[in-house]
Amino acid sequence: MIIKFLKRTLSVCFQGLGTDEESLIEILCSRSNAEIMEIKKVYRELFKKELEKDVAGDTSGDFAKLLLALVEAKREQSSSVIDYQRIDEDARALYDAGVKRKGTDVKCWISIMSERSVPHLQKVFDRYKSYSPYDMQESIRKEVKGDLEKSFLTLVQCFENKQLYFASRLQDAMKSKGAKEKVLTRIMVSRCEVDLKKIRQEFKQHFGKSLHQTIAEHTKGDYQRALLSLCNGDD
Known part of the structure; x- marks a missing residue:
C-alpha cells in the first residue's frame, strides 16, 4: 500500500503545469535502495513508463543529475568494517569540491552523497568538520541554491x-x-x-x-x- 501511495504521489509530481519539486525531493532523498527500486517497479506497472524519463524530462541541470543519481539506487550497503582512510578521503573531497575552491564541483558531491552508505556518510560529515570551518549543512547553504540546495540538505538531514x-x-x-x-x-x-x-x-x-x-x-x-x-x- 505504501509503495503504491508513493508511486501515485510521484505521478502527481509530474502532472499539470510544472513539477512538484518539494514532493519529488522528499521522496527520492529519503528512501533506501530497496524502496527506490520498488517505487520504480510499481511506477512502471502503473503508468507504463520509466521514472527516470519523467525525472529527466521535468527537471534540469545539476538538480536533475542528483535526482537521477538517486533513482539509480547505487548506494553502497552498510559494512561492519570501518574504512577510516576512505572516510578521510571523502571528507577531504567534499571540502576540496566546495568550500575550499571558488565554485562548487557538484559532480563530486553528487557522487559521494548518492553512492556511499549512510553509516559511512555519518562518519564523513563528522570528519568533514576537521577540514571545513562549517559543518556539511552550512557548507551546502553557502555553495548551492534553489532545489539543489534543498535536495542536498534533505539528504544530509536524513543521513544524520x-x-x-x-x-x-x-x-x-x-x-x-x-x-x-x-x-x-x-x-x-x-x-x-x-x-x-x-x-x-x-x-x-x-x-x-x-x-x-x-x-x-x-x-x-x-x-x-x-x-x-x-x-x-x-x-
Missing part, C-alpha cells in the same frame, strides 16, 4: 537523523496558516508502517508537544480522525 527530518517536516506543515494536507498525508501514510513511532518520539522531544496533540489542534473532521488513527497513540 531521518526520523527528526520527518518530524520537522510535520511540524512545519502544521505551524503554517492552515495545515498543508498534502505533506501531512504523504508522511503519515508512507511512514506509519515504517518508523512513525520513532518520528513521534523525535517530535515530542524537539517540539514539546506530542504529534497526536498537534494533529488534533491543526486538523478537523474525518481527516483529523484518519490522521490520529495513523498516529496510533499519544506520547
Whole structure:
C-alpha cells in the first residue's frame, strides 16, 4: 500500500503545469535502495513508463543529475568494517569540491552523497568538520541554491537523523496558516508502517508537544480522525 501511495504521489509530481519539486525531493532523498527500486517497479506497472524519463524530462541541470543519481539506487550497503582512510578521503573531497575552491564541483558531491552508505556518510560529515570551518549543512547553504540546495540538505538531514527530518517536516506543515494536507498525508501514510513511532518520539522531544496533540489542534473532521488513527497513540 505504501509503495503504491508513493508511486501515485510521484505521478502527481509530474502532472499539470510544472513539477512538484518539494514532493519529488522528499521522496527520492529519503528512501533506501530497496524502496527506490520498488517505487520504480510499481511506477512502471502503473503508468507504463520509466521514472527516470519523467525525472529527466521535468527537471534540469545539476538538480536533475542528483535526482537521477538517486533513482539509480547505487548506494553502497552498510559494512561492519570501518574504512577510516576512505572516510578521510571523502571528507577531504567534499571540502576540496566546495568550500575550499571558488565554485562548487557538484559532480563530486553528487557522487559521494548518492553512492556511499549512510553509516559511512555519518562518519564523513563528522570528519568533514576537521577540514571545513562549517559543518556539511552550512557548507551546502553557502555553495548551492534553489532545489539543489534543498535536495542536498534533505539528504544530509536524513543521513544524520531521518526520523527528526520527518518530524520537522510535520511540524512545519502544521505551524503554517492552515495545515498543508498534502505533506501531512504523504508522511503519515508512507511512514506509519515504517518508523512513525520513532518520528513521534523525535517530535515530542524537539517540539514539546506530542504529534497526536498537534494533529488534533491543526486538523478537523474525518481527516483529523484518519490522521490520529495513523498516529496510533499519544506520547
